[in-house]
Structure formats: C-alpha cells, structure tokens
Amino acid sequence: xxNYTITATxxxxxxxxxxxxxxxxxxDIPEHQENRFKVMxxxxxxxxxxxxxxxxxxxKLGVIDKKADVxxxxxIGIRGVVDEILFFNGGLAAPLxxxxxxxxxxxxxxxxxxxxxxxxxxxxxxxxKVNKGYVVYTRSKNKLVEIELKKADFNKxxxxxxxxxxxxxxxxxxxxxxxxxxxxxCCYKNICDSGA
Numbered sequence: 683x684x685n686y687t688i689t690a691t692x693x694x695x696x697x698x699x700x701x702x703x704x705x706x707x708x709x710d711i712p713e714h715q716e717n718r719f720k721v722m723x724x725x726x727x728x729x730x731x732x733x734x735x736x737x738x739x740x741x742k743l744g745v746i747d748k749k750a751d752v753x754x755x756x757x758i759g760i761r762g763v764v765d766e767i768l769f770f771n772g773g774l775a776a777p778l779x780x781x782x783x784x785x786x787x788x789x790x791x792x793x794x795x796x797x798x799x800x801x802x803x804x805x806x807x808x809x810x811k812v813n814k815g816y817v818v819y820t821r822s823k824n825k826l827v828e829i830e831l832k833k834a835d836f837n838k839x840x841x842x843x844x845x846x847x848x849x850x851x852x853x854x855x856x857x858x859x860x861x862x863x864x865x866x867x868c869c870y871k872n873i874c875d876s877g878a
Contacts, residue, residue: 690762700856754803778816785819
C-alpha cells in the first residue's frame with residue numbers, strides 16, 4: 683500500500699482500541715467527537731496556545747530556537763501538526779505537545795507514542811536527532827514533563843503504523859484492546875463483540 687496517509691489522530695484512536703479504527707474508517711461509522719467535552723476543550727486549549735507566547739523560548743531546557751504549529755509530512759505516509767518543535771545545540775530537537783489533561787505521575791501510551799509520531803516527522807523533515815519529547819499538562823498548572831524516546835519506541839511505532847494501514851486500507855478486522863476499561867467509554871461498545 684503505497685498511497686496512504688496516517689495522522690496522529692489515527693494513532694491515538696488505534697492506541698485506544700484497534701477496533702475503534704476499524705469501525706470509524708472501514709465501516710465509516712462516525713464517532714462524533716463534537717459531542718465529547720474533553721476533545722472539544724483540548725482543541726480550544728491548542729488554539730489558545732497557538733496565539734500566546736509565540737516568541738517564548740524554554741531557556742531552562744537549553745532551547746535555542748522553536749517553531750510552533752508546524753504541519754509536517756513524511757515519506758513513510760504519516761502527517762500532522764506539531765504544537766512546538768524545540769531545537770537544541772548539537773543538532774538535537776524535540777516535540778512539545780499540549781494536553782488538556784492532568785499529570786498523574788505516569789506517562790500514558792497515547793502521550794508517549796504521539797511524541798514518537800511527531801519525533802519521526804521532525805527527524806525526517808529537519809534532519810536532526812530526536813531522543814526526547816515534552817508534554818505540557820494544562821490541567822496540572824501547565825506542568826512540563828520530559829519523556830525519553832528510545833529506539834524500541836520507534837520500532838513499536840513503525841509496527842503500529844503498519845497495522846493501522848492494514849486495518850484501514852486492507853479492511854483487516856483487528857483484535858480488541860486488552861485494556862477493557864476503554865470499552866466502558868467507547869462509542870462503539872454496542873456493536874463490538876469484544877466481550878466487555
């Protein structure tokens with residue numbers, strides 16, 4: 683499959699549950715994000731961030747330059763808008779993502795792999811090394827958390843992209859998530875045979 687495009691939204695939905703991806707993109711059953719408070723609030727936060735502190739550099743982190751609200755695409759078929767790209771000395775860079783969420787002393791898979799997604803885009807478009815990323819948790823007084831990105835994360839990410847492509851473009855019906863709590867709040871729970 684050569685002509686495909688995968689977005690960060692595809693990845694986050696896949697991490698929530700691979701079947702979510704199947705129902706939305708293969709069966710074309712909309713999820714109606716506009717009815718979900720946190721999704722809409724998160725979008726508003728992103729819009730506010732884009733308009734404020736456009737010149738602010740996080741000098742305590744060693745940032746020497748930044749780009750905000752950057753649309754990037756990759757030869758491997760992924761594309762997305764990075765909230766901020768932070769540049770450091772030595773040819774290093776890092777994505778920074780704002781989340782309408784509280785920090786609960788753990789890093790969620792969705793947050794980690796969304797950073798890996800953006801890191802891959804940054805590496806390919808700017809020819810820099812990316813081995814960390816940052817998340818700003820807006821519901822925890824804009825707490826900034828650094829997340830190390832390892833080679834294993836990039837390998838897992840590439841496998842995820844292959845599976846997302848198989849689901850959407852080859853109509854592959856995947857196994858449900860192993861995180862059964864996801865099923866409780868899923869908009870597709872009435873038609874899914876996950877057993878939850």
